[in-house]
Amino acid sequence: MATKEFHLTEAQAAATRQGFNFCPMCGTPMETRHVFGQNRRVCPNSECHFVQFLDPKLTTAVFAEKEGKVLLVKRTMNPGKGSWCFPGGFMEMNESPQASAIRECKEETGFDVEITGLVDVFYYQDYRGSGVAIMYRGKIVGGHATHNPVEVETVGLFGPDELPEPIVFESNLQTLAAWQAGKL
Template identity: 40%
Template sequence: MTNPSAPEKVKYCSHCATQMETRTIADKPRRVCPGCGFIHFTDPKVGVGVFVVNEGKILLVRRTMHPEIGKWSIPAGFLDAGENPEETAVREALEETNLHVAIEDLIGVYQNPPGQGGASIFIMYKARLLGGEIQAGDDADAAAFFAPDNLPEIAFASTRAAIEQLKTQIMQK
């Protein structure tokens, strides 16, 4: 079994093309280049998303991409190196729902369990609806608002955790 900190699929050095080997670096196995000394670090994939509540209902999109295809999630996407997480979350909401939103607050940072695909670290923001006409797009085939007590099947542990965390607040309003 491959160790996640030393993936055997990393066969050649991205700097000099020498075949990589596994060595212990800082108490963890890592893929290391014996030629130039480059160390391959496995970085987590980071996702960002927006939790939008309008008239007591939660904005969700139905996924057309693996993992969790066919299940519903908040508008979200991966964060690339150098991107501002809040701007990325706003962009993803527009791409997936055709709705304009504004970030209001950070809800939390979540860890999705290993092996479930998607982002291993997920940053979730609360956003308010500014306008637009709801229409699914990008990697969603449906977008809709749902009452907290009548939700479809939800993708991702992070989204389920945030919904549970915020249900009480939504129901009180």
Template identity: 35%
Template structure:
């Protein structure tokens, strides 16, 4: 979608080449607004309790009916680590605290460039109760139980790299990415 009018002052936008890339910029000499692109940053949580992982079943598209790790998108003025804590609490009623980043997905697309950061989180308290809007079920499940569940592809990959096959600290490029997961522990 083209940006036709400046969100700062309302003047028409024009196309300029900046750093070798065509960008939409305000045509007004009094305004410096440049549309740098469309980006979204999502977060996800791997919360473990007694060798069980916290999962939610999506009640909405995309992925309706799939079991996934809890997560969502950051708010404009919200630190990312606060986002993942909030999303876990909102979707499940469970309180958890951040331990570390376990995976990063970089998915550039024409409409929006999506970055997804997955966190390992420590269970603090609460029992899983679905929010009834974004998710219609929530619970802690063993890896054996997951075999008979409809688990989203990305969540399966995330569990593989972060829980089933931990390889040490730090992120490294995944040479065989699954479900667009480009970096893992």
């Protein structure tokens, strides 16, 4: 199904992080109060007292190799438009992180990967808010290079001495540096 491209401006992204205007439990206008150590959106209705806890987003990515080369995608969207990174994206509610990484890789590159390990778990902040990126290690076990033109301009396999530029995301830079140094 075709989906409309939807890009948040920085101001819109900031607004989504300010929390609910109305209580999702009882509909009362929410207030900002200092509770549990931080300013949070709180329902002032004494019968309700719903507190909104804002969480980081979860993303998954896969450092997938084939014959000593690593799979990268060139992004068509911000953040990092025009830059290269590992295939990955936001985790859905109804899937495991491993399944998320496998799905994102298939959608963005056409390749089937098998998860073989965990590289690391990274924290990041950008204009959309904060997030946790789970970086898996994987190997390509099938499929062939295609790409999702909405998100990805092109797909490539690169050896440690032939990486394209620029690479985006601190987690990707750290992982590739470790790989080039023979530590992965």
